[in-house]
Amino acid sequence: MRSESSSGHGFDPVARLNAREDVGLRRELSPHETVGARTRWTNDPCGAQPVFAGDTPAIVMASNNYLGLAGDDRVTDAAGRCAELVGAGAGASRLVTGDTPAHRALERDLARTKGTKRALTFSSGYAANVGTITALDPDVVFSDVSNHASIIDGCRLASSEVVVYDHCDPDALETAMADRANELASTDSWLVVTDSVFSMDGDVAPLSSLCDVAEQYGAWMMVDEAHATGLYADGGGIVQRDGLSDRIQIQLGTLSKALGAQGGYVAASEPVVELLANEARSFVYSTGLAPPAAAAAQTALSIARHGDRRQQLWSNVDRLRTGLTAAGYDIAGSSQILPVIVGDRQDAVALAAELAEEGIVAPAIRPPTVPEGTSRIRLAPMATHTSEDIDRCVKAFERAEVAP
Incomplete structure (x- = not known):
């Protein structure tokens, strides 16, 4: 077997891993036995099969499976039936032979839920963001400074000028747009992009005020509802909660969080969906979403609604x-995501270890996922947690020696 040498023109992965270790940024995989409110877990076995010891499952407080639907019998049964009828995978790109009734049924229900004419599913929410931004190829993208990495990467891949505005600040957006209005041609295309619920801070974007600014300058709005889809009225997101479906041109989301399946989606007008189906490279050049995942997501959406x-x-x-x-903790956010800000990354890691000893799975979130000095424990309760589970989590925090 060829050795991984740092000489010549090769790479030195060991040195790079050690560098991450030195600054507290190396992470490890932690296998969990099942996806649910309670599970057994173990340390990273690297290439070996994980072994789960002990009889008492830990309480999972860091999952995006907000409604607990990933393991719901109705959802898994729908996936199984679809696998038997349609197949385990799509077999090809949707534009070739990978377009199935499972995709169309899910997209119909997503469009109805989001108040749009059409919807289009992608292999992941990440692919939906990257594909949509690059396909639209706006002249200028105005992006919230705390937007998800998939939005940031979509902006990087597009040929657009990217203007980053202060977090959840319509006034900062208006100032940025006013500055550009004096510099750019009136025919330039502008796109405002924001998450609706921010995954690490748990706060919610002021979508109505952002729409006011975008409309003032004739810009389009694109909102990523990854952490909101399924959690509000009729299974919608913040866009539906605030009655803004007719003011936001593009709604995105994921099927892998509250809906407990896999994949992403875009909900928009007929022309936008047709354009994405033809020009979004992460759609055109990817095998279609697995039909069982589509069927699972459709059932989960119905349960959420x-x-x-x-x-x-x-x-x-x-x-x-x-x-x-x-218990004396200052909890940030205004959504189902409850960040406990610790500050120092080592303190956050130590607190997470104490919680693990108490049977609570809530890993520390550290830079570069969050800014330096804001390391935290990100708590995300699930619908399937019992009152006893919640109280046990609180008790674990009360007993912790490392506290913010």
């Missing part, structure tokens, strides 16, 4: 926030 999972989630969010606040 018509069941009581949303109410269960928000009840758990309120219970956890109230308990931690009473």
